[in-house]
Amino acid sequence: MSAVLQAQALSIGHGRRCVAQGLNFALATGEVLCLLGANGGGKTTLLRTLLGLLAPLAGEVSCGGQNVAAWPRAAFARHVGYVPQAHAGLFAFTVEDVVLMGRAARVGRFSAPSAQDRRIALQCLELLGVGHLRRSVYTAISGGERQLALIARALAQEPALLVMDEPTASLDFGNQIRVLQHIERLRAAGMTVLMTTHQPEHALRVADRIALLGGGRLVAIGAPHATATPAALAALYGVSEAAVAASLGSACWAEEALA
Known part of the structure; x- marks a missing residue:
């Protein structure tokens, strides 16, 4: 069976500047892999390369046995959900509209979101405990609430693989616990998750494996307590x-x- 996501002899960076090289790992179906590393170590660059947003400097990234660069972008968007680090946003969309953007790859090019799309968006918001914010302006809510909305947007895609860049970074303690609980539920439901975090205790709680990225290489990858x-x-x-x-x-x- 092909890995859900695989990196082979991967080198990542920006332009000619190499951030990390010789990266080899694969994610199995239903696995949660947590990536730990210091600021500037290349975690976000790695995620963006795995998602096809940055070209590899060397090596290959494959998803479902096919090179990520060869995937039609609409098909890839239906297959892989991405939760970036929270941001302020530029336009005064409602929270519901932001989450509905996650349905874009499943809606026809000239079609409007259906009632079913709106039900899915609201379900995702309610699942994360922020359904009451559906009509709020995204730029006016807190950073933690925006992060929860971004997670809801990714879930609304109904992806097979969820990639999360520090999903608990801007959340208060209660919302951190809620997000971790939800990741555990996703794993129990068979979803594959790749996430970065600066909190080893979070990785130890939810991960099937932990990877350590530092010094321009993958230092270690394996069972949580044996690795971290x-x-x-x-x-x-x-x-x-x-x-x-x-x-x-x-x-x-x-x-x-x-x-």
Whole structure:
């Protein structure tokens, strides 16, 4: 069976500047893979390359066994949902309209969204607990609420693969928990998820595997507790192992690692 998404000997960057190289990994159906790495390490560049928004400097990205560059963009948009980091937006669309944009690849070129499209958009908003914002202006709501709207927009695409760039970064504690719970539900439903995060505890909670990106290469990839160890995270982020263990809670870490 072909991998849902696969990178082979992949080099990424901007122009002639290489950010990371020799990247090899694949996602299986229903897997949640979390990518950890310091700021500027290439996480967002990697996601944009995997999505075909940036051309690889070398190597290949394939989705469902086909080179991403060969996919018709409308078909790719139906297959892969993307949640970027929250942004302010430029136009005064309602939140419902922003989420409806996720239906664009499933609506005819000259067709308006149907009642079914609107039902799906509202269901996605309600699923994330922000259905009451449907008529609010997207540019007037908080950064955390905008992030939830972007997640709802991606879910409205009904994708097989969901790519999320730091989906909890601008959320308060309660909404972080809600998003993590939803990712767990998506995994249980068989959706494949690739996400970046700066919070190892989030990755440890939801991931089937964790990948560490640093120093221009994929440092490690594997089972969560075997990969995101205090020693590995200390080296990745340039802090002491004791500080990492204290932040994560060493007693809880040890208990979970032995479970």
